[in-house]
Amino acid sequence: MIQVRLPDGATRALSPSSTPADLAKAISPSLAKRTVVAVIDGQLKDLSTPLLEDAEVELVSRDDPRALELIRHDLAHILAEAVQALWPGTQTAIGPAIEHGFYYDFDLDVPFTPEDLPVIEKKMREIIAKRTPFTSETWSRDQARAHFEAAGEPYKLALLDAIPEGEPVTVYRQGDWLDLCRGPHLRHTGDAGAAFKLTRVAGAYWRGDAKNKMLSRIYGVAFADKKTLDEHLTMMAEAEKRDHRRLGREMDLFHFEEVAPGSVFWHPKGWRLFQTLIGYMRGRQEAAGYVEVNSPDIMDRALWETSGHWQNYRANMFLTKTEDERDFALKPMNCPGHMLIYGQGTKSYRDLPLKLAEFGKVHRYEPSGALHGLLRVRSFTQDDAHIYCTPEQLTEECLKVNDLVLSIYRDFGFEDVRIKLSTRPENRIGSEESWDRSEDALRTALETAGHAYTLFEGEGAFYGPKLEYVLRDAIGRDWQCGTLQVDFNLPERFGTTYVAASGDKLPPVMLHRALFGSLERFTGILVEHHAGHLPLWLAPVQAVVATITQAADPWAAEVATSLSAAGLRVETDLRNEKIGYKVREHALKKIPVQIALGAREAENRTVTIRLHGSDKTETLSLEDATTSLVQASRPPSTTIASCI
């Protein structure tokens, strides 16, 4: 007999080679019915796994979070069986469980179309209804090779070869269909359940490599129950509603044109928001000791050869040849320009740290398929800065940047910030000493600040290690915004130096940093994060003064002038429309403050205020309203409390 210990500490004696399924049955029939998979000594295993010696066993029911990934994995197999049943001869590649669902990659002559999905889904539901058991078999490599060769499954043969020597080769069978698979699986196809939906077809490279053939991928979402699936689908629909491309149009912020793919046409309101961001950042940077500069947009090829961009980055650059055959390039980055500004005159250690900031517009010829609204564009404005300092100052400067960037994100309501630290790659320049010092400086900055980070060893740029700041947006997408990088390369290429206290000319340490990263991208993230309901201090139009009757027009003009004079961004709506019509329209445009004025207000010199998201109104004197609105429209880090 073998002893099996359960999570509650109880032990049970079973005959050798009993399975967790036997165990469940021995405890109670209802438990046996519920149990779909087992954790044996900490590892998820099939219920049919024979127990050969003493073990700790936990029986897992279908609604356990640990079963969800297996539900999704089961569905991937079922999807593949359905596809091969409908299109015999289709080759299968890989089909894993992923966040929210699963996918399977196929190779077939005619790719799937969206119309195929309901057909496949129907077939899958038939397979599920059969409740066919999943059974595992361990095969020899030769047996597996022979099988998949005969089956005409070249991708499976490739996967087979990728299994390390010494590891067992297992296949999972469901009726007549089988797949090379590590497992585990649930009991039978019925355990996969009905709470799934095939969502899209897409191309995907074999093994994720663009040099390989493109396969046809089918994606599905899946959850343990219908309710969670519906919630997920509702959430996706919500996410679509707050898509910044749609909101940007509805709020009249910007648009795109075919003649300038990937470049933004900013409308007055969008540009005002953009400039508000720049104004805010300018204030924070000035307070932090930065000086602002500006460098040319178009510079000669010679500069880009010095910086190395011509050799390494040309495919991503917009190039231009003038009438006299001279090669220029639009700057894809600001750093070379800043090197030239630094290079003017002799710099002393007394000048350091020197922090050159620029709201520079850079142009990069991004692949067409990468473009995505404001979030991935071909010309964008960076809140870029380069910090030149001595090696001794490095750690402190990194710490200051880190403090600044996190403080700024908090002001925008982004508390969920992940930081990635990427360290020395195989191909690199610079001494080990420099790398030690730089990686140390970045790590110390993070540890001093007490912020968690993820280490990406070997992922740094060839010229130095870097930090990347990743914000999670409302749809749960992660967007890299800020970056802090140490650079050994450019000072060397440009022969940049400072005069040290000793009188020696030494190369400065150079830091690249951008906090918003791209103003365009940051604007898009902000719009999605707030679902268009921008906080008062950012809203391009903070208040609309709308009249109820024409008799209030003069008072409306006076109120608007007064609020504008107090620094608020105000528009008036004197149109010949009912107040309900005006309220609806301005609510749809997400204007934070609506001020309605009728005969009563005009007579008493008062205003009636309605805040976005509320249907309550409040009437108060113009003076009180102004004070309150001015107070509420300050950026967070410069205000103590908002009072409206």
Place this chain on the structure above:
RNA sequence: GCUGCUGUAGCUCAGAGGUAGAGCACUCCCUUGGUAAGGGAGAGGUCGAGAGUUCAAUUCUCUCCAGCAGCACCA
């Protein structure tokens, strides 16, 4: 860039081998109305671009451009 899909009025979309339609938005008129759509009239389109087939193409075919989804890319 790759795979698939899409491109008709400012927006959302319908339509058909014989040169186009709805709702909203827009303009004008009536209405001066108290917190999410008052009524009437009108204007608006080289049907993404180019080529081909056809008596005839916005519709069919091809090429290109752009967008969308995914993949790859992302200093």
